Every structure is written in structure tokens, then in C-alpha cells.
Amino acid sequence: MTSLQNRTTAAEVQPRGVLGKLPRYAAGKPPVAVEGLESFKLSSNENPLPPIPAVLEAIADTTAVNRYPDPVANALRAELAEFLDVPMEDIVTGTGSLGALNQILATFAGQNDDGVPDEVVYPWRSFEAYPISVGLSGANSVQIPVKDDGTHDLEAMAAAVNERTKIVLLCTPNNPTGPSLTKTDVEWFIGQVPSDVIVIIDEAYQEFVRDPEVVNGIEMYQKYPNVISLRTFSKAHGLANLRVGYSVSNPELTQYLRVSAVPFGVSSVAEHAAIASLRNFDQVLERVQSLVDERDRVTSGLKELDWYVPEAQGNFVWLNLGENTQEFAALAGEQALSVRAFGNEGIRVSIGEPEANTRFLELCAVYPKRPPFPQNA
Structure with a gap:
């Protein structure tokens, strides 16, 4: 077969139809x-x-890059468990909080055996990766417009939940509009949602929050079994290039998340950097x-x-x-x-x-x- 024939054949290869809709x-x-x-x-x-000096030192001292990292980042999870005062088993790492989110979507939302897609409800405008990640998972996006002041319309989001809803995403502070959700509002919202619907609290900017009334995802997951807290080292810790994030949820959820977690998703370089940053918080x-x-x-x-x-x-x-x-x-x-x-x-x-x-x-x-x-x- 000639190279021209190869090119012609390759041109006939088409991606999944969903890509054209995203x-x-x-x-x-x-x-x-x-x-x-x-x-x-x-x-x-x-x-x-x-990053702080200790992080730069940790990166410089990481030399075994010819070896695969720990597939589940045990050292980092142990450090996070102590830092957050949660069980180590409740933490699942990912390549940034987006990688951790993709693991959750792959586990709990998609297209069912009968061909009917699940639904994921989230505010819009919000993090622009949401519709891409949801679409690639096979689920349908249900976008609820934010209010004129940039806040979530929680009443409309609650009303959008139906029997096909598997996940609701709350982004606090909301990227790109800025406002955060209060503990009172989130607890009200959780009370409106069936207990078999997962509520993800995306807290990528949590360390920048100064409002004492803002919700804390760790507290919410400890109180509600269907809540997942999503966090990252990309923003406050200044480790965006190293791609390390994590989710925190109850064992009833993490037992499934570990199946979909990408092996070796967090490099040893990223793991050492994140640990050094936590130890010098x-x-x-x-x-x-x-x-x-x-x-x-x-x-x-x-x-x-x-x-x-x-x-x-x-x-x-x-x-x-x-x-x-x-x-x-x-x-x-x-x-x-x-x-x-x-x-x-x-x-x-x-x-x-x-x-x-x-x-x-x-x-x-x-x-x-x-x-x-x-x-x-």
C-alpha cells in the first residue's frame, strides 16, 4: 500500500460523534x-x-524518574489524611482536580445499557471543562444559568434533578464569576436532592476564601454520604504544571473510584512536591x-x-x-x-x-x- 493510500484510509477514520457536539x-x-x-x-x-523553597528542593531531589510512581500515591494520601484529619482510605488522587473529576464521572455517570444517558447538573457559566468532561463520559449536561450576580441558582438546580440525574456539580468559588456557596445554602440544597445523587463540591480555590460562612466540602462529606469534596494543588500551592489533585468521599464511593482511577496518575515528582508543600503550609x-x-x-x-x-x-x-x-x-x-x-x-x-x-x-x-x-x- 502506498503512502497516499495510507493517508486516504486514515482520513476515513472518524471520532465518536459526541466530539462534534462538545x-x-x-x-x-x-x-x-x-x-x-x-x-x-x-x-x-x-x-x-x-512554589515555596521546600517544594523546589523536593523536585530537585527527585531523581528516580525512570521508575513508575506509586500507582495510588500512598505517601501523599497519608500526608493528606493527617492534614485534613480524615481516613486515608477516603482520599483518591488524580491528575489535578480535573483528573479526579473525570474519575468520578467515569464511575458514576455515562450511558446506560439501555442507551439512555445519565444527566449531570451544574451551574453555567462555570468551569469550562465541565461540559467537555461530562460529554466524554457519555452523560448529558444540564446547565443551569447562574444569577446576574454570578451566584448559583440552587433552587433551579434542585428543580432540574430527576430520575436520570446521577451527579450535581457545585463550584465554590465559582470559576469564572467568583462567588462562593454558604454552608447554609449547600445544606439546604443537599436536603432537596435524593440521597442516591452524588453532590460534588469543587473547591479548587478553597484556600483563597475569607468568608467564614462559606461551605467546607470536607465537613459536608463527613456529614452526608453522597457528597464528594474535590480539591487541587494547582492554585494555592502553585503546582499547576505538576497536575496533582484529589477527591475525598466515603468508602461506599471510594471503593468504586479506585477502579476507575488512572494508575500512576500522580508522578513521584508531583507527589514529593505536594507533600513538601503540605508540610510547610x-x-x-x-x-x-x-x-x-x-x-x-x-x-x-x-x-x-x-x-x-x-x-x-x-x-x-x-x-x-x-x-x-x-x-x-x-x-x-x-x-x-x-x-x-x-x-x-x-x-x-x-x-x-x-x-x-x-x-x-x-x-x-x-x-x-x-x-x-x-x-x-
Whole structure:
């Protein structure tokens, strides 16, 4: 067979039909170089600060990369168990919280033997990987629009749960809009959901939260058998490149999650780094607090400029710019700032270095098309 025939045959190979129905994940773009200005990337919710020194030392000391890692990351799970004060058996690691989420979806939601797909309910707009992960699992997405102030519409989400619902996703703080869920609201919601429906509390930005009323997923899983807490080392710990996250749930759930968990999903490099970060968590918190201080400076600055900003409890702010979204993103690019534009919905701006945050505020000071204040603000 000639190489041309090979190419013709390969062209006839088609992916699963679901791929054509799914959105494409759009990672935050790097900033464009502008002469005379230092460029800053504010488009990916990355921690702009490097990992703590102990983490860098742990990475440098990891040399056995020719060997497979522990398939279930026992050392990290033991460290997390002590850190969180939970049984080690309740923790399942994954390649970031997204990898851990994919394991949950693969285990509990998909297409059934009768060909009828399960349903997964989640807020929208929220983390843009949700519809991709749900679709690839074989389940159907049920997207419930967030309110004008960026909060979950929990009543509408509860009403959307039916006999086909297998999982409900709660994102707190919600990415990209910013607000968190309170313990009171989440407990009310759990009370509306059948006990055989899994409630995932996605807490990727949990360490940045300063509202004392915000829900704690660990407390919820300890109280409700159908709750799973989802967390990551990518944000507060600054380990985004190493891809290490985890879920925490009761043994009735973890016994199945271990079957779908990707073997060797967390590398030994990532495991050593995560352990070192946990053992020096006071230093991590110092860096997180510096970002929280910057976040508060940015939100206060925006409010002084008469900009409406939803409650920001993560390491980012949301600008509900609607049809002006792309215009603002282009202007930010001219200032050597990359921001994350979502179609004609709005812009998420990650908290970055102080100079970057100041330049962002300076742009907002001269931009005339401010987002409208919602009626319930």
C-alpha cells in the first residue's frame, strides 16, 4: 500500500460523534509583547508566585524518574489524611482536580445499557471543562444559568434533578464569576436532592476564601454520604504544571473510584512536591494571603471606579462586560495584559503581580463601558 493510500484510509477514520457536539477547551493565552511594557498573563488563574523553597528542593531531589510512581500515591494520601484529619482510605488522587473529576464521572455517570444517558447538573457559566468532561463520559449536561450576580441558582438546580440525574456539580468559588456557596445554602440544597445523587463540591480555590460562612466540602462529606469534596494543588500551592489533585468521599464511593482511577496518575515528582508543600503550609498561606490582599485591592479599586464586580472569593475577578467583552480584551492586550474573554459574556482577570494588577486598574479607570449593576446587587 502506498503512502497516499495510507493517508486516504486514515482520513476515513472518524471520532465518536459526541466530539462534534462538545466545546473546545480554550486555555488562557499568553500576553502579546508590547514595546516598553512588561507583559503579564492574567488569563489562566495561575498562581503568579513560584512554589515555596521546600517544594523546589523536593523536585530537585527527585531523581528516580525512570521508575513508575506509586500507582495510588500512598505517601501523599497519608500526608493528606493527617492534614485534613480524615481516613486515608477516603482520599483518591488524580491528575489535578480535573483528573479526579473525570474519575468520578467515569464511575458514576455515562450511558446506560439501555442507551439512555445519565444527566449531570451544574451551574453555567462555570468551569469550562465541565461540559467537555461530562460529554466524554457519555452523560448529558444540564446547565443551569447562574444569577446576574454570578451566584448559583440552587433552587433551579434542585428543580432540574430527576430520575436520570446521577451527579450535581457545585463550584465554590465559582470559576469564572467568583462567588462562593454558604454552608447554609449547600445544606439546604443537599436536603432537596435524593440521597442516591452524588453532590460534588469543587473547591479548587478553597484556600483563597475569607468568608467564614462559606461551605467546607470536607465537613459536608463527613456529614452526608453522597457528597464528594474535590480539591487541587494547582492554585494555592502553585503546582499547576505538576497536575496533582484529589477527591475525598466515603468508602461506599471510594471503593468504586479506585477502579476507575488512572494508575500512576500522580508522578513521584508531583507527589514529593505536594507533600513538601503540605508540610510547610504556613509558608503557602503567607503567599496566598499576599494574593488575597491584592485581590481585595483590585476589587476595592474597581468599586471606587464604579465598576460592578461579583463577590470575589477566588484568585480572580469577573467583569460582566457582555457585548463589550472582546473590545476590552483587545485593549488589555495593547497594555501587554492577557485576560480571559468568554465570548460575549464577560472577562475573567486572574490576580497577578502587583504591577499587573495596577495596570489593569488603570485600564478600567479609562474604559467607559462599565458592566451594569444587577437588580439584586
